[in-house]
Amino acid sequence: MKIISLVSSYRTNGNTSRIAELIENYLLSIAKTKRIDLEIERVQIGHCNINTCRGCRVCFDKGEELCPLKDDLLSIRDKIREADGILAASPVYVEDVNGIMKNWLDRMAFNCHRPAYAGKVAYIVTTSGAGASNHTINTIKNAFTTWGISIAGQKKFRTGGLMDFIEMQAKYGSDCKNIASTLFDTMKRNLVIKPSLYSLIAFKIQQLSWQKSSRSHDNIDYKYWQKNRWLEKDCNYYLPNNTNVLKIKFARMIGSILAMFLI
Ligand SMILES: Cc1cc2nc3c(=O)[nH]c(=O)nc-3n(C[C@H](O)[C@H](O)[C@H](O)COP(=O)(O)O)c2cc1C
Structure with a gap:
């Protein structure tokens, strides 16, 4: 099985990356216990070359292969095609996903017309300073659902400006373990699709x-x-x-x- 861990924070050692790391570690340990081969690939989208969508509509009208922006987008599209599951993680910026995530969603909007990800399963997590509404989760969830992805679950983490990793593990370790187990089980059960x-x-x-x-x-x-x-x-x-x-x-x-x- 393969999971793409899609993290939109620019901070590779920030809250969102740390939460993703905790979940990834639990996923690997579940797979090891169950003797199932699991590959997890982290895609830190802020560090990929993804230009801003210009709204030219070429991807809608002629196909995404003809997008005039030649960058990393299509290789990320293909990585998701090959994966069974997605862990999507974004920090909350002004009550929504951060710009890096939003631009990636915009660039992937051709999937709203030609959903290519039916059968994939995603878990969505966000980190925020003081606590946030469901708005951020919903931005990702609505796009993913339209692209055919089944949502295994969602979780908001309140992490302040930067939470110490040891403190994070103590406070959120069991949540991350539950997320890993839900994502893993849903991926396995997804052989028989149950759309919401x-x-x-x-x-x-x-x-x-x-x-x-x-x-x-x-x-x-x-x-x-x-x-x-x-x-x-x-x-x-x-x-x-x-x-x-x-x-x-x-x-x-x-x-x-x-x-x-x-x-
Ligand atoms: C530009 C900016 C906007 C933010 N907006 C919010 C917000 O609206 N609500 C909130 O609770 N936290 C907000 N925060 C705090 C971050 O969501 C929080 O610290 C998050 O965990 C940062 O994740 P990171 O360390 O992975 O970058 C904001 C932080 C930044 C830098």
């Missing part, structure tokens, strides 16, 4: 949007959805799943109602 209600609704809205699309069927997004057979009437999610029929019906009904206002 939110994910099913988001899928339905997207599906209706592409089905109704008056744009040419040569459109790259339309072709992508068609190739994946996601436009077929009885398709209810990116992957086959064993979701309760009533939950699917409910999600499709809510999705259809919301689509009337959104599309």
Whole structure:
């Protein structure tokens, strides 16, 4: 199994990196106990070469391969493609993700049109000075869900300006252990996909949007959805799943109602 640990703090020895390190260590020890091969790759996105999105829409209209910004973005996209799980960690800046995370999400926005990560599982963590709302978590969660990623859980850590690693371990060690165990177990169980209600609704809205699309069927997004057979009437999610029929019906009904206002 492979996990990408995506940390958006520039500080490689800051709170967010330290929390990620604690979780990574617990993940490795769980894998060792269970005799399962686990590779964890840390991607410190602030130290990667990722230029600011210019909003040219080339990734939407022609494909991300043609993005005029030639940098590390596509290699990170590919690392996530090859991974089973993602640990996403951001510091809270002004009640939201930091700019590094936001720019990375913006650059990855083509996944909102062509979700390529169905079947992946993510755990989202944030660190903040004095305590923060769910806004930061939701920024990452909403993007990931739209990209097809299942959310195993989320956790906010209050760490002040810089928390000593020993103090952090004493205060948050058991939380980090629980996060590691939840992420690990969800990754293993994810062989049978159980999309959340939110994910099913988001899928339905997207599906209706592409089905109704008056744009040419040569459109790259339309072709992508068609190739994946996601436009077929009885398709209810990116992957086959064993979701309760009533939950699917409910999600499709809510999705259809919301689509009337959104599309
Ligand atoms: C520019 C900036 C903005 C911040 N905004 C908030 C905030 O809105 N709420 C909060 O609780 N902490 C805020 N903080 C504190 C950080 O979220 C906190 O110290 C975090 O753990 C830093 O993570 P790091 O050490 O990985 O960079 C801010 C820090 C910075 C540098």
